[in-house]
Amino acid sequence: MEELVVTIVNYLMTGPEYQTFCKCEKCRKDIIALSLNTLPNHYVTTAEGRERIIEQLNTTENRKWINKRIISAIHVVGKYPQHQ
Numbered sequence: 001m002e003e004l005v006v007t008i009v010n011y012l013m014t015g016p017e018y019q020t021f022c023k024c025e026k027c028r029k030d031i032i033a034l035s036l037n038t039l040p041n042h043y044v045t046t047a048e049g050r051e052r053i054i055e056q057l058n059t060t061e062n063r064k065w066i067n068k069r070i071i072s073a074i075h076v077v078g079k080y081p082q083h084q
């Protein structure tokens, strides 16, 4: 899940929609942490396990749901950044 969230956060932050949001390392990490707190963990120990989970999570329905949580995390961090 963390891998997926990092990829999506990096992707979203480069988009025109989030141009006005701070993209520093601190905010990016806060967004990732906040998103992960609201998403279930999927720990895996093998490469096959990882493939299976990614396949499971990578459906249109799940991506929509994951994106929604990440977007709300971007807005929370954008509104209350943990730095000046």
Ligand SMILES: [Zn+2]
Binding pocket: 022, 023, 024, 025, 026, 027, 028, 081, 083
């Ligand atoms: Zn920042």
